[in-house]
Amino acid sequence: MAEVGAEVIAAWRVRELRQALGWTQQDVAERLRVFGVSLDQSSVARIESGSRLIRLSEAIAFAKVFDIDLERLISVPRDAEALSMLEDRIEALENEVAEAAAAAQQAIAYARAQREAAEEARVAEAAAQERLSARQAALRALEVELRTLHALRAGGEVHVVRTDKELVAGPTFVSDGQQVMFESYEIKLTRREIEVGKLAVSGQTNAEIARGLALSVRTVETHLMNLYKKLGVSSRRELERIFPSSSS
Numbered sequence: 001m002a003e004v005g006a007e008v009i010a011a012w013r014v015r016e017l018r019q020a021l022g023w024t025q026q027d028v029a030e031r032l033r034v035f036g037v038s039l040d041q042s043s044v045a046r047i048e049s050g051s052r053l054i055r056l057s058e059a060i061a062f063a064k065v066f067d068i069d070l071e072r073l074i075s076v077p078r079d080a081e082a083l084s085m086l087e088d089r090i091e092a093l094e095n096e097v098a099e100a101a102a103a104a105q106q107a108i109a110y111a112r113a114q115r116e117a118a119e120e121a122r123v124a125e126a127a128a129q130e131r132l133s134a135r136q137a138a139l140r141a142l143e144v145e146l147r148t149l150h151a152l153r154a155g156g157e158v159h160v161v162r163t164d165k166e167l168v169a170g171p172t173f174v175s176d177g178q179q180v181m182f183e184s185y186e187i188k189l190t191r192r193e194i195e196v197g198k199l200a201v202s203g204q205t206n207a208e209i210a211r212g213l214a215l216s217v218r219t220v221e222t223h224l225m226n227l228y229k230k231l232g233v234s235s236r237r238e239l240e241r242i243f244p245s246s247s248s
């Protein structure tokens with residue numbers, strides 16, 4: 001049989017003697033205080049289970065509590081006693097292992113739930129930020145369009161500043177030939193192009209525009225093509241979104 005340490009033997013005997021007397025672990029802790037040893041109920045439980053080694057001063061106090069010699073408390077038991085002691089200790093340790101495993105599983109589950117909740121919150125925040133950015137971009141675009149209309153109505157030269165992805169700054173409207181900044185490459189509309197554009201969205205045909213401005217139809221068509229290209233439109237209907245008609 002494997003040799004058993006005195007601390008293990010003392011712990012087993014403490015449990016055996018306590019149970020034989022019908023005492024609780026708290027009863028033992030209170031009796032230990034009489035002999036100058038301050039242990040609480042949980043410390044007595046750990047000593048009995050073998051998860052905490054018993055100190056010599058504590059072993060002496062335990063012997064006094066149970067009114068036995070210290071030698072008897074720590075003496076090697078007979079084979080039957082030793083077998084029972086080891087079985088009890090194994091059972092106690094198995095219970096502790098099971099409790100620790102359950103606690104670990106709970107901790108793992110909690111940590112996983114926290115990570116999942118944090119990820120869900122991050123995704124929701126990103127989606128909300130994306131929606132906010134889209135609405136801000138749409139608002140800036142509407143502001144640009146409104147100020148552009150004011151600029152074109154004033155008859156001034158329009159300078160446009162645009163980025164590839166979105167409008168990054170509201171336009172600055174100054175009439176009478178000064179700038180309106182709203183798009184990142186610069187576009188200049190001539191006064192003649194503005195005149196042709198206004199007449200076009202008012203419903204006049206190319207021939208009518210040509211007669212009114214004393215131009216050839218071919219020249220009017222050229223002005224319109226340049227205007228479409230500069231503003232990124234392809235029809236008079238699209239032109240109406242940014243060009244006010246002369247009747248409005």
